[in-house]
Amino acid sequence: MAQLAQPASPNGHEQPILQVDQLTKRFPVGGLMSKMEVHALEDVSFSIHRSEVVSVVGESGSGKSTTARLISRLMPPSSGRIVLNGVDILAKEPRRPSLKYRSQVQMVFQDPFGSLNGVHTIRHHLVRPLKIHHKTRGRKETNERIEELLQTVGMDAKTYADKYPHQLSGGQRQRIAIARALAVDPVLLLADEPISMLDVSIRMGILNLMERLKQERGLAYLYITHDLASARYIGDRTHVMYAGRMVEGATSDDLVHDPAHPYTKLLLSAVPDPRAERARVEARGEVPSLIDPPPGCPFAARCPYVMPVCREIMPGQTYLSPTHWVRCHLFGEGVGIS
Amino acid sequence: MQTEVRPSGAPSGVVEQPLLSVRNLHIEYASDQGAVKAVDGVSFDIAPGEVFGLAGESGSGKSTVAHGILRLLQPPAVITGGEVRFQGNDVFALNDKQLSDFRWSEISMVMQSAMNALNPVMRVSDQIVDAIQSHDPKRSNSDCLRRAKDLFKIVGIDPDRVTAYPHELSGGMRQRAMIAMALALDPPMMIMDEPTTALDVVVQKEIMQEIEDLKAKLGFSILFITHDLSLLVEFSDRIAIMYAGKIVELAPANVLFDKPLHPYTQGLMSSFPTLTGEKKHLSSIPGSPPDMSCPPSGCRFHPRCPKFAPMHAQVEPELIEVEPGHWVACHLHTLTIGKDQSWRS
Numbered sequence: 001m002a003q004l005a006q007p008a009s010p011n012g013h014e015q016p017i018l019q020v021d022q023l024t025k026r027f028p029v030g031g032l033m034s035k036m037e038v039h040a041l042e043d044v045s046f047s048i049h050r051s052e053v054v055s056v057v058g059e060s061g062s063g064k065s066t067t068a069r070l071i072s073r074l075m076p077p078s079s080g081r082i083v084l085n086g087v088d089i090l091a092k093e094p095r096r097p098s099l100k101y102r103s104q105v106q107m108v109f110q111d112p113f114g115s116l117n118g119v120h121t122i123r124h125h126l127v128r129p130l131k132i133h134h135k136t137r138g139r140k141e142t143n144e145r146i147e148e149l150l151q152t153v154g155m156d157a158k159t160y161a162d163k164y165p166h167q168l169s170g171g172q173r174q175r176i177a178i179a180r181a182l183a184v185d186p187v188l189l190l191a192d193e194p195i196s197m198l199d200v201s202i203r204m205g206i207l208n209l210m211e212r213l214k215q216e217r218g219l220a221y222l223y224i225t226h227d228l229a230s231a232r233y234i235g236d237r238t239h240v241m242y243a244g245r246m247v248e249g250a251t252s253d254d255l256v257h258d259p260a261h262p263y264t265k266l267l268l269s270a271v272p273d274p275r276a277e278r279a280r281v282e283a284r285g286e287v288p289s290l291i292d293p294p295p296g297c298p299f300a301a302r303c304p305y306v307m308p309v310c311r312e313i314m315p316g317q318t319y320l321s322p323t324h325w326v327r328c329h330l331f332g333e334g335v336g337i338s
Numbered sequence: 339m340q341t342e343v344r345p346s347g348a349p350s351g352v353v354e355q356p357l358l359s360v361r362n363l364h365i366e367y368a369s370d371q372g373a374v375k376a377v378d379g380v381s382f383d384i385a386p387g388e389v390f391g392l393a394g395e396s397g398s399g400k401s402t403v404a405h406g407i408l409r410l411l412q413p414p415a416v417i418t419g420g421e422v423r424f425q426g427n428d429v430f431a432l433n434d435k436q437l438s439d440f441r442w443s444e445i446s447m448v449m450q451s452a453m454n455a456l457n458p459v460m461r462v463s464d465q466i467v468d469a470i471q472s473h474d475p476k477r478s479n480s481d482c483l484r485r486a487k488d489l490f491k492i493v494g495i496d497p498d499r500v501t502a503y504p505h506e507l508s509g510g511m512r513q514r515a516m517i518a519m520a521l522a523l524d525p526p527m528m529i530m531d532e533p534t535t536a537l538d539v540v541v542q543k544e545i546m547q548e549i550e551d552l553k554a555k556l557g558f559s560i561l562f563i564t565h566d567l568s569l570l571v572e573f574s575d576r577i578a579i580m581y582a583g584k585i586v587e588l589a590p591a592n593v594l595f596d597k598p599l600h601p602y603t604q605g606l607m608s609s610f611p612t613l614t615g616e617k618k619h620l621s622s623i624p625g626s627p628p629d630m631s632c633p634p635s636g637c638r639f640h641p642r643c644p645k646f647a648p649m650h651a652q653v654e655p656e657l658i659e660v661e662p663g664h665w666v667a668c669h670l671h672t673l674t675i676g677k678d679q680s681w682r683s
Contacts, residue, residue, distance in 0.1 A: 204622035270543035
C-alpha cells in the first residue's frame, strides 16, 4: 500500500502531536451469525500539530464523533494507527490506554448537562482528575489548583467551586467540563460539538476560551462540528467527512473559498448565510447506508459529476496545493488507494 | 407621550388586515417559587402570506407564545391575559368544539421533533387520514388516503411510502411527513417551531426550499420559530426578537440584520461567525440568560447590557416604533426619539 503523503506542517517540519493513519472502525450488526458490518469509519488519516485547531465537519453519521472516540480510546479501532508524539500508541498499549495517554488526550463532550454528575459539586469534578493522575499533593495544593483552573476558564472559584451542576447555566457547565479536561495538563483536547447545545449568545465565549488556551498553552484541538462557520472561525485547518470517509482537507479559508469536492460544495451551499447570494441546493438524496456499502466513492449516488470509475474505486488523496487535498476522481485518482 | 409613539398594546408593524393578531399576551407557569412569567405582554401581527420569524434563546418564551396561540398549553402553564385574534375571531373565546375545528384547519403546527410528534405505532397514512377525518368525518378512507398520497408528493416523498411507520423514514423524510400533515387541510397559517433544528444542514436547506415553494404555490402564512438567526434572516419577511418573555425588537428581516438597534439584537448578530465574510474576532454577550422565576428589574437585559445606565434597572422600556415598521424596547431609543418622559410619571 502506498505511503500516504503527510500534509505540510503549518509551523515548519515539527513532528505532529497526533498522527492518525488509515483509521477504520466497523461495527457488527444483525446478531451473532450475521456478517454484516456498519462501516462507521474508513481509512481516515490526518495529523494535528502543537497550537493547532483541526476542525472536522460533516453531517450526522459521517463518522466525526467516532473519530474522536477512537482517538480518546473510548473504543478500539478495527485497524489503523494512532501516533501520539511519535509513539505508536496502539502497538505500545494495545489493550487499555495508559494513565499517561489519558492525561495527554482529553475530551469535551457535546452535552454539558449529561457530562457532569448531578450529585457532585464542581469541586468534586475537579478533584477527581487531580487525584487520579497524582497532579497535586495535599489539600492546600489541590485547592490552589482548583482555584487556578476555574480562573483559567473565566469563573470565580469562591462563587462556583461548591455549587452543583444544576445551579449553573449551560455555558458555565461547559466551562467546567473544559476546566476538568485541563486539570491533567493535556496536550490535545478532543472537543465534540462543544457549543452546539449552548445558547447562541454564549457560544462565542466558549470558542474564544478555546482559542485563548491554544495561544497561552500551545494546546491542540480536534474540533468536531456540523457548523462550517464555527469550524472556520476556530479551525486552522478543516477536514470534511462524508459517510465515514474524509473527502477533503485544507486550511479553513481555502476550504470555504475554494472548495474542490462536490460534497464540500454542497455542504457550503446549504449553510444559511444572510450575506450570501441565495443558491439552490443541487444534489438531492440522502446519505447512503453504511451497512456493507458498495465499493467506490460514497458520494457517487448523489454527485452531479459522477463518472463510471466513481462507482468502482474510492479515489486516494490528490494534493491541489501543499495544504489542500481532496479525494475525488475529478482531480485524479490520487495516492493511497484503498 | 407623543402621538406617533404607540405603546406595545397598539398594533405593531404596519399590517392593515392581519391574519393573526396577538395582543398583550401574558402566559405564566405556576411553580413553588411563585408564578414564572414566561410570556409578558407580547403583541404582534402576521399578514396573509407573510413569514414572521420569532427568535430568542432557550427560555425566552418563543415556543410558549406558539403554544398559547393554539391554546395547546397544559397546566402549570396558564394564559393570564391578552388576546389572540385569527381573521378577526377571538381564539380565546372558542369553545372546545370550535377549538378543535380551528386547530389544523386554520392554523397547523410543525414541531421540532417529528419522532415525538408522530405516533410511532401508527402508519403515517393513518395519522394523516385521522387528521382529515376528525374535521370532516364524512370523508371516505380511500379519499383521505388519496389526499395523503398527494400530500407526500407535494413535499417530495415517494407517495408509496405513505403507509410507512415513522421509524421507517429518515429524519428528513419524517419532517417532510410532518409538513405534509400540516398541509392536509389547507390551513391559511402554519406555525413551525424549530422545524429543521434536528436535521443536517443539507436536508435543512432542501426542506426550507420545499417550504418556500409550497408557500409561493399555496399562499399560507408562517410563524417561524427558531434560535438560528442566519436561517431566520434568510427566510423571514419580518422578525421579532424575544428576550426573557418580551419582544425587545421587531423589524423587517433585512433591517434587523443590517441595522439592529437593541443591544441584545446587536450582540446576537455579532455573536455568530459568518461563513464567507471577513474573519474577525467575535465576542459573546456577557452573562447568561436570566432566571425567569426572578427576572431582573427594569429592562430585563440590563445585567448583560454594555450600555447600562442606573435608570435602566428601575424602569421597563416600552416597545416603540422608532422608524416605520421598526420597533424596539430600549431606553437608549426611548430617550433619543423620545422626549418621551412618560416613564417618569
